[in-house]
Amino acid sequence: MNDMQFTDRAVDQKETKIAAQGVNVHYGDAHAIKDVNVEIEDKTVTAFIGPSGCGKSTFLRCLNRMNDTIDICNVTGNILLDNEDIYDKRVDPVQLRAKVGMVFQKPNPFPKTIYDNVAYGPRIHGLAKNKADLDEIVEKALRRGAIWDEVKDRLDKPGTGLSGGQQQRLCIARAVATEPEVLLMDEPCSALDPIATAQVEELIDELRTRYSVVIVTHSMQQAARVSQKTAFFHLGTLVEFGHTGQIFTNPEDPRTESYITGRIG
Amino acid sequence: MPTLWLVVSLLVLSAAGFVFGRQRAMSSAEGNAKELHSLPSYYGHNVAFTTLIPALGALAIWLLVQPMFIENRVSGMIPAELVPEGSSLSLMMSDVRRVADGLDFAVDNGVLSGAEASAMDAANTDVRAFLAGIGVALGAEVSPEILVAAQTYRQMSNTGGILMTVLVAVLALAGFAWSYMQTHKDFRARNVVEKGVMSLLIFAASLAILTTIGIVLSMFFETINFFKLHNAADFFFGSTWAPNFRGDSELSILPLLWGTLYVSFIALLVAVPVGLFAAVYLSEYANNTVRSFAKPLLEILAGIPTIVYGLFALLTVGPLLVGTFGKGGFLGVEWMAGATSVLTAGVVMGIMLIPFVSSLSDDIINAVPQAMRDGSLGLGATKSETIRQVVLPAALPGIVGAVLLAASRAIGETMIVVMGAGAIAKFSGNPLESMTTITTRIVSQLTGDTDFASPETLVAFALGLSLFVLTLGLNVLALYIVRKYREQYE
Numbered sequence: 001m002n003d004m005q006f007t008d009r010a011v012d013q014k015e016t017k018i019a020a021q022g023v024n025v026h027y028g029d030a031h032a033i034k035d036v037n038v039e040i041e042d043k044t045v046t047a048f049i050g051p052s053g054c055g056k057s058t059f060l061r062c063l064n065r066m067n068d069t070i071d072i073c074n075v076t077g078n079i080l081l082d083n084e085d086i087y088d089k090r091v092d093p094v095q096l097r098a099k100v101g102m103v104f105q106k107p108n109p110f111p112k113t114i115y116d117n118v119a120y121g122p123r124i125h126g127l128a129k130n131k132a133d134l135d136e137i138v139e140k141a142l143r144r145g146a147i148w149d150e151v152k153d154r155l156d157k158p159g160t161g162l163s164g165g166q167q168q169r170l171c172i173a174r175a176v177a178t179e180p181e182v183l184l185m186d187e188p189c190s191a192l193d194p195i196a197t198a199q200v201e202e203l204i205d206e207l208r209t210r211y212s213v214v215i216v217t218h219s220m221q222q223a224a225r226v227s228q229k230t231a232f233f234h235l236g237t238l239v240e241f242g243h244t245g246q247i248f249t250n251p252e253d254p255r256t257e258s259y260i261t262g263r264i265g
Numbered sequence: 266m267p268t269l270w271l272v273v274s275l276l277v278l279s280a281a282g283f284v285f286g287r288q289r290a291m292s293s294a295e296g297n298a299k300e301l302h303s304l305p306s307y308y309g310h311n312v313a314f315t316t317l318i319p320a321l322g323a324l325a326i327w328l329l330v331q332p333m334f335i336e337n338r339v340s341g342m343i344p345a346e347l348v349p350e351g352s353s354l355s356l357m358m359s360d361v362r363r364v365a366d367g368l369d370f371a372v373d374n375g376v377l378s379g380a381e382a383s384a385m386d387a388a389n390t391d392v393r394a395f396l397a398g399i400g401v402a403l404g405a406e407v408s409p410e411i412l413v414a415a416q417t418y419r420q421m422s423n424t425g426g427i428l429m430t431v432l433v434a435v436l437a438l439a440g441f442a443w444s445y446m447q448t449h450k451d452f453r454a455r456n457v458v459e460k461g462v463m464s465l466l467i468f469a470a471s472l473a474i475l476t477t478i479g480i481v482l483s484m485f486f487e488t489i490n491f492f493k494l495h496n497a498a499d500f501f502f503g504s505t506w507a508p509n510f511r512g513d514s515e516l517s518i519l520p521l522l523w524g525t526l527y528v529s530f531i532a533l534l535v536a537v538p539v540g541l542f543a544a545v546y547l548s549e550y551a552n553n554t555v556r557s558f559a560k561p562l563l564e565i566l567a568g569i570p571t572i573v574y575g576l577f578a579l580l581t582v583g584p585l586l587v588g589t590f591g592k593g594g595f596l597g598v599e600w601m602a603g604a605t606s607v608l609t610a611g612v613v614m615g616i617m618l619i620p621f622v623s624s625l626s627d628d629i630i631n632a633v634p635q636a637m638r639d640g641s642l643g644l645g646a647t648k649s650e651t652i653r654q655v656v657l658p659a660a661l662p663g664i665v666g667a668v669l670l671a672a673s674r675a676i677g678e679t680m681i682v683v684m685g686a687g688a689i690a691k692f693s694g695n696p697l698e699s700m701t702t703i704t705t706r707i708v709s710q711l712t713g714d715t716d717f718a719s720p721e722t723l724v725a726f727a728l729g730l731s732l733f734v735l736t737l738g739l740n741v742l743a744l745y746i747v748r749k750y751r752e753q754y755e
Contacts, residue, residue, distance in 0.1 A: 097644065098644070106636055110655050110658075120654070124650055
């Protein structure tokens, strides 16, 4: 084993947060996800890697039922969050999404003030009893988003006026403000420059102490840097899932090895 | 029809130019099209256009200028004391033209020779009887001065026609020869033709702009005439609209403006909520099947001629409202006397504006990036919360712009208010009374027997210009807001 650099990051076995069993996704006639089984642990960063079109983003969007907003998308199989099926009829997707927050590829602050951006979720879910309470929630979220110092004097300015990296951290703060249990990130750094990327990655590592984070990325270095577990998707199937160190140094499947060494994808 | 023949021969020459230009280009490249700088047809087009366009332009300008020039010269020949009481120089000039046309007609039919027509003398011939004999009826005896003027008119027209033909032919042939000589395999025909096409586009664009300026200027000068005859302070600040033909009319815009704004306000009250809700449904909730037939159906409303809406107001909505608020109606009140009222016109105009508001708002709501909706849904917001708190605020400036555009249409709308709003100018807050608007008054001041020198008629131009300024202001404001909004997502 030459994964010495990863050994200190190998995590202890933690309890399972999300368990997917036999998940299939169809877009109309196209079979996008084929029989995927995966267990996502709590307080862990799990990375989904794979070539474009392999279904990793689609699978990510299954985890908070964002695919419901696409008419032709059909999801089958079980996805359990804390042992409850999120596709059960009794589950309200809206409440699920409050528990499973999401950060998108392109920073998408609302055309509102920075404060209102962060306060949006808490207001909708009635998390604050009064204004002072809300102020506290906003400040805490912005601190956790590692952007408080940069914006504390301009909370009443529009969020769209920030730089790309700041916007993305604002979006992370916005997601954190609703106190989710799981944070899904769909290529959160693909629109950012290397400095902003480093800031966001550092932030992801901090978030791990409180949340289960799932990140889709095209950058294998990024997956290796921030994640403890890695899942490799190819053509809609989950090829390999395991500790990041093992996937990157000693993959079991030849397709995984080809991808991480740059021969496919 | 010598002008028609001139144009036809120009077209023939230009078509020949295309063929010859192409041939010359090909032969200069010894039949090998790859040697040419441009495709062979570009050389043809170059010759064809150079032949046609300057000649055609000269023809158009000549045809516009010649009558003005001759009119000017000939009208100077008619002594002022000859113009009878109650007539004017322009009426005399139309006599001159009729006599000249009659003489032309006689010459064409062989009754007179050209020399005889020029030599005819009013002292020896009864011109009126003579022309009546060949079927040209005149309203009055022809005085010697008019006959002389007519003969001069005829002569100048003929000379002008010949000069024009010569000029156009020379231009066409010169263009042909020049461009034909230029045609050579190294000549950049493609670039030249494309430049020509670009000037055509510029010409089209400037024509539209110049027309707008022309309309505004003509209104402006008539308005100045009006203010020479009528007190401007009364027009802008008076409180009564009571035109009469005794010369002491009270012509104030304010009661009309009140009616216009009141009707428009009710129209917007109907159109904005309905249109906006329809747009929200169509862009956010409707699936593709519903959308694909509901949207065109809604837009059919926009294609209905306004006169049909007027009929709808007069025959359906008006009686319906009378049946509700009028005597013997089912509310048991007597609030409404006739079918025409501010409410009738406002409601129907609102219906007309629904597709306008909904279609514009639909586009604007669709322009809100999907990422906004995803972001909100991803935070656990419901669809309705997302629309109310993210999509609509993001689209708001654009929607305000759409509403302002709808308002400027409502203010300028004519047929519906002519038929639905009534004709009484007054200040009243009661929507069930009939009132009148600026556009309705413009129509009524200009229809029927009108004398274009009285303030009662000229006031229409002042009203029109005021209306134009009002709607222009609204449009500029709307465009400014819409543009500001567009910058937000770039």
